[in-house]
Amino acid sequence: MAEEPAAPVACPFCGLACDDFFDLGDDLDSKGCGLAAEGLAIPAEGGGPRLAGGAVALDQAVTAAAKLLRGSAAPLIAGLGSDVDGLRAALALAERVGATVDHLASDGLFRNLSVLRRKGMIALTLGELRSRCDLLVVIGADPRPGFPRFYQRWFNASLPAPIGGGTRRVLFLGAEPLPETRADLGEIPIAVVPGEISRLAELALGLRSLVAGDYFSAGSIAGVSRNVLTDVAQRLGAARFGAAAWAAEAFTFPHGDIAVSALLDLIRALNRTTRFGAVPLTGRDNGMGAVQVATWQTGYPLRLAFEAGTLRHDPTHLSWRYRLAQADLLVWLSSFRREPPPPFDGPVIALTAPGTAFAAPPAVCIPVGVPGLDHAGDVFRSDGVVALRLARRRPSTLPRAAEVLQAMNEALAC
Ligand code: SF4
Structure with a gap:
């Protein structure tokens, strides 16, 4: 029987989402993309969840994160570097805890x-x-x-x-x-x-x-x-x-x-x-996906605040940079790159790609899988008209950001 032709593989590391690879990584040298090479160098293991630098089990980290979220009066969920499922889960969590939501690259x-x-x-x-x-x-x-x-x-x-x-x-x-x-x-x-x-x-x-x-x-x-x-x-x-x-x-x-x-x-x-x-x-870090998901879930693009059962959109005053000074808790999501959270005067819950270097240990740190490497997912291309499917490309035990965010949401519902 003739072998099935290999399916193209989309690359998750910039807004172009190139889908002309047949095995991501194999022919990067000939295609000359340092950004993809950098992404492919992210390790498949992240040392496990940590509380203030100390190793814990995933459920303990989720419980600790839920406790911080429950006690927060002004949480900010930012970074938002995730696939479509992760973005949906981040918005659901934001709605539950009354958070402001914005993407790392939203200025552009x-x-x-x-x-x-x-x-x-x-x-x-x-x-x-x-x-x-x-x-x-x-x-x-x-x-x-x-x-x-x-x-x-x-x-x-x-x-x-x-x-x-x-x-x-x-x-x-x-x-x-x-x-x-x-x-x-x-x-x-x-x-x-x-x-x-x-x-x-x-x-x-x-x-x-x-x-x-x-x-x-x-x-x-x-x-x-x-x-x-x-x-x-x-x-x-x-x-x-x-x-x-x-x-x-x-x-x-x-x-x-x-x-x-x-x-x-x-x-x-x-x-x-x-x-x-x-x-x-x-559209780096699936920024265009974040705009699309926020729009179809709420009717507005990013820079949203769920406040006292209402939804507010303000393109200026709800930017994550502006809100950093007003928030009392930061949830930082960066699953495509090892992007550490910005300096923040309060507790941080970090869901980041494995190997991220932090200036100080976050209150809760949960390394998450890279979409398109550690698990499948969907991202939007820069022009916003095409959602591309990402495939899992390597064995990994890292949890998906969507799963972790959903677990926090469920812990808060109890
Ligand atoms: S990083 Fe961007 S340009 Fe490079 S291969 Fe991936 S999608 Fe294409």
């Missing part, structure tokens, strides 16, 4: 989301980028470090010609591409327009004016001369199917959301004469 997510819900977004899937795009504009710092195989998988010289015609070109607006990116792109013509990325909103609005043919009197904007801006606007307008990609997590300058808003205005103006769309690169 909300720079896009806050604009998306005000004015909408003409967005592309990664599949559209690969099959249709003739001009990719990369805005701000090269996103390759956080999305190492972005070009290798979705936009490079070895892909078939774009559907509908055109020749692939790429324009880096604001910063130089990394040398690895140039190698990934191959023979694709690369243009670079350096500029002050902290003034991206001005840059994008200037380009929008030029694209729309509006009055434009500036001699330069954000370090880019009027002549260069005019040339860029012409290139954008000449695209048959353009894409503008950015990683909003890097927009750490003041009012990064306004920069996103200006980019969406530019894209809207371009769509009067051609086809152009946004490719916002987000």
Whole structure:
């Protein structure tokens, strides 16, 4: 009997969720992804649960965590790096104990989301980028470090010609591409327009004016001369199917959301004469999954507080960074990476990938399995349109974060 073809394996270590592996790890060297190699180096054993550094059985750790949660007046459940099942369990626990909930990478997510819900977004899937795009504009710092195989998988010289015609070109607006990116792109013509990325909103609005043919009197904007801006606007307008990609997590300058808003205005103006769309690169640690799960469970994205039987959503004041100072208990969930909890003035319940190094022993520490390595699960890709199934890839006795959170919830119900 013919052998069944091996099923593809999705990688859990960034928002691209590459699913072109047949045995995760085997061909990483040829694919050149250091981020995945780092994830694969997470050990399969974590030394077991601990209370203030002392080893205990899992049920003792769960009982101790439930006791802390019961006594907390203002718990914060943050990090939220987990698969869909873990996220559902975290929300159920938050509802029971009246916690605030937010994801580690929500700053970047909300720079896009806050604009998306005000004015909408003409967005592309990664599949559209690969099959249709003739001009990719990369805005701000090269996103390759956080999305190492972005070009290798979705936009490079070895892909078939774009559907509908055109020749692939790429324009880096604001910063130089990394040398690895140039190698990934191959023979694709690369243009670079350096500029002050902290003034991206001005840059994008200037380009929008030029694209729309509006009055434009500036001699330069954000370090880019009027002549260069005019040339860029012409290139954008000449695209048959353009894409503008950015990683909003890097927009750490003041009012990064306004920069996103200006980019969406530019894209809207371009769509009067051609086809152009946004490719916002987000979703590390299944952040896009956290947005999806929170939305379908509650009607709101992250930054939620379950308070006195009601649900509150506040994109500013319920960010985990802001709430750290007000919380009296932190539940920190990071199952994809060995990300320790931030400095916190109170007890910490840490559900983290094995081998996480802590500045001080958490009150309760329970090493949990890595989704896609130690157990199966589901994650959402950066573009939010595809949920990918992760497979278990190695023998492991580590509990799933979902199981641990559910056990805490059940202990609180008693
Ligand atoms: S680019 Fe991201 S999803 Fe793809 S192999 Fe690397 S870490 Fe995994």
